[in-house]
Amino acid sequence: MEQSLEHLITELPNLLLFLVIVGTLLTIGKGADILVEEAVDLSKKWGVPKVLIGATIVSLGTTLPEAVVSVLAAFKGMPDLALGNAVGSIICDTGLILGLAAIISPLPLNRKMVNRQGWLQFGAGCLLVVGCLPFSSLSLKTIFEAGGQLPQFLGFIFLILLAAYLWFTIRWSTSSETETEEPEIDHGSSTILALMKLVFGIALVVISSWILIPAIREAAGRINVPQSIIAATLVAFGTSLPELVTAVTAARKGHGELAIGNVIGADILNVLFVAGASAAITSGGLIAPPHFFKLLFPAMLFVLLVFRIGIFFSGTAFKRPFGFVLVSAYIIVTVFSYMMK
DSSP states (O other): OOHHHHHHHHTTTTHHHHHHHHHHHHHHHHHHHHHHHHHHHHHHTTTOHHHHIIIIIIHHHHHHHHHHHHHHHHHOOOOHHHHHHHHHHIIIIIIHHHHHHHHSSSEEOOHHHHHHHHHHHHHHHHHHHHHHHOOOOOOOOGTTTOOOEEOOHHHHHHHHHHHHHHHHHHHHHHHTTTTTTOOOOOOSSSSSHHHHHHHHHHHHHHHHHHHHHHHHHHHHHHHHHOOOHHIIIIIHHHHHHHHHHHHHHHHHTTTHHHHHHHHHHHHHHHIIIIHHHHTTTTOEEEEEOOOIIIIIIHHHHHHHHHHHHHHOSSSEOOOOOHHHHHHHHHHHHHHHHTTOO
């Protein structure tokens, strides 16, 4: 069946191929929306406090598209696509999504949360870059010529760190907020119906990703652009649609702290969950071609650093000027990605 799908995709004209990619990205976003909505609904039915829902289910749900696409790409022998999606999603989340949210409205800051989680966000980005460095080489200068690699054993370490991060997040949340929060219990609709919708959302994400990956491979071959570049731009934008919708909606409704929290959590999970799981299932690890070290990694660290500087110089809200800087950085990286192909 997989060979039949790939044969069908290779026969598509360029316009239809582009529409398939766009359509599957939109379907992935819709599947993630259903997944998060029904997961939250189930949590309410089971009496789980909202703060725990946000700290675990929502952040994992909005990152699921990136994880599924990257893991399937790694499984199908395209590790550079898997890593490109993870890195590109961090750039998109922090540069475009957080930047747009700040431009729409200055984002209120919970400084205790932002300083604690924000440093974890920046540390996760640095950890990913360091993990891809070829320390076995005689000179790190080779990264600009031969690239690097995220080894399989580091993938397992990232997953262990993911479990620790979720455990500490739940512990911090319960100690600081749930003492005054009563669990919100919903007995309105059927639990079985919610479970069926949850499974449907997961199926949408998985099936759409299964179609998307060979379509990306075919498109990359036709326009002579590396798969990792398409993954770091077009695919990363598509799989970040849940975070985009969440952040923009939260900013428009005056709940900007939710936008910041969602992006910080998504960035951490893109390293520990998306890159970690993808590397763990690949015996050779995830390949980081030279343009990762020339452009994508520096761009990722730049947007994370701008965010940290913005937090440092902001008082009670993340200001609009930093939003414009982040969006500009995202646009520049996207343009240069295709110029440096």
